[in-house]
Amino acid sequence: MKYGIAIFPSKKVQDEANSYRKRYDPHYALIPPHITIKEAFEADDDMIDELVTELKYIANETEPFTIQINKVSSFVPVTNTIYLKVEPHDTLNELYEKMHSGKFPDNKQYNFVPHITIGQKLLDDEYSDVFGSLKMKDFQIEDTIDRFQLLYQLDNGSWTVHDSFVFGKESL
Amino acid sequence: MKYGIAIFPSKKVQDEANSYRKRYDPHYALIPPHITIKEAFEADDDMIDELVTELKYIANETEPFTIQINKVSSFVPVTNTIYLKVEPHDTLNELYEKMHSGKFPDNKQYNFVPHITIGQKLLDDEYSDVFGSLKMKDFQIEDTIDRFQLLYQLDNGSWTVHDSFVFGKESL
Numbered sequence: 502m503k504y505g506i507a508i509f510p511s512k513k514v515q516d517e518a519n520s521y522r523k524r525y526d527p528h529y530a531l532i533p534p535h536i537t538i539k540e541a542f543e544a545d546d547d548m549i550d551e552l553v554t555e556l557k558y559i560a561n562e563t564e565p566f567t568i569q570i571n572k573v574s575s576f577v578p579v580t581n582t583i584y585l586k587v588e589p590h591d592t593l594n595e596l597y598e599k600m601h602s603g604k605f606p607d608n609k610q611y612n613f614v615p616h617i618t619i620g621q622k623l624l625d626d627e628y629s630d631v632f633g634s635l636k637m638k639d640f641q642i643e644d645t646i647d648r649f650q651l652l653y654q655l656d657n658g659s660w661t662v663h664d665s666f667v668f669g670k671e672s673l
Numbered sequence: 674m675k676y677g678i679a680i681f682p683s684k685k686v687q688d689e690a691n692s693y694r695k696r697y698d699p700h701y702a703l704i705p706p707h708i709t710i711k712e713a714f715e716a717d718d719d720m721i722d723e724l725v726t727e728l729k730y731i732a733n734e735t736e737p738f739t740i741q742i743n744k745v746s747s748f749v750p751v752t753n754t755i756y757l758k759v760e761p762h763d764t765l766n767e768l769y770e771k772m773h774s775g776k777f778p779d780n781k782q783y784n785f786v787p788h789i790t791i792g793q794k795l796l797d798d799e800y801s802d803v804f805g806s807l808k809m810k811d812f813q814i815e816d817t818i819d820r821f822q823l824l825y826q827l828d829n830g831s832w833t834v835h836d837s838f839v840f841g842k843e844s845l
Binding site for chain 2 (some may be wrong): 515656
């Protein structure tokens with residue numbers, strides 16, 4: 502089964518992200534707006550049981566923290582993905598490193614750029630239009646993060662939550 | 674904010690349910706296949722903090738159990754909803770009662786009929802066709818349930834998981 506690890510921002514931020522995703526992101530219906538901490542990886546039931554224990558330790562070691570979003574950015578020329586750029590944060594980096602070492606498969610593919618995708622798979626012209634107008638917009642988003650989620654992928658490509666991990670609150 | 678409580682069956686059952694939902698359920702993209710334990714209810718942040726504590730107690734009091742699905746059924750004439758009928762189970766009933774008493778709002782609207790919706794809002798003719806053919810099908814599904822999920826609704830109608838509660842595993 503394919504698993505992934507992500508943070509859902511608050512409802513307010515999800516609603517704002519969805520106002521763009523609805524038009525510009527074909528993955529709109531597959532998963533709520535999120536910050537990916539660990540990209541899709543394969544795991545069987547035994548392995549996921551082990552990783553769930555690891556994730557509880559990680560959650561208990563982590564304090565709630567505040568993320569900031571000030572602008573949209575894009576992954577052009579690699580892909581035509583437009584995203585809300587989450588400003589770098591030590592805690593995000595630590596979560597990322599912990600989830601790519603030890604018992605976790607090291608499925609790092611790119612540098613870790615924390616973000617909330619709001620548009621992807623756009624044609625070049627459409628991309629330029631949308632990014633051009635969103636780049637002018639001023640975003641001033643602050644959001645408190647106090648948990649992350651382990652998800653698995655269904656055959657239709659959508660993601661279901663397996664487990665949520667609340668910082669400082671997991672029983673071992 | 675609007676919250677609800679549901680059980681996601683295993684990936685296998687979700688995939689099977691989705692094979693029908695894709696065609697027959699306009700809510701397909703809003704939430705993974707699920708058994709609703711508590712319909713949507715309003716709660717503010719303070720109230721939900723209290724209810725999260727209650728839900729941890731409930732999860733810790735509950736043992737994993739096995740559900741059985743043997744057939745499709747429908748809510749006609751009330752609504753044209755077609756569902757995988759989950760055979761009655763004491764544990765499901767207990768969860769339902771606990772989540773509609775004490776500190777929980779008692780938002781019971783119908784009798785509790787555990788089910789996984791696979792079609793809804795169908796026109797009468799379409800309903801008759803689909804239900805007629807699904808009724809002939811033999812379902813033999815067994816599934817182990819070891820958790821439930823608290824979800825909240827976004828402005829677009831979709832649901833995001835707030836917290837998962839694993840039976841016997843929550844820290845208080």
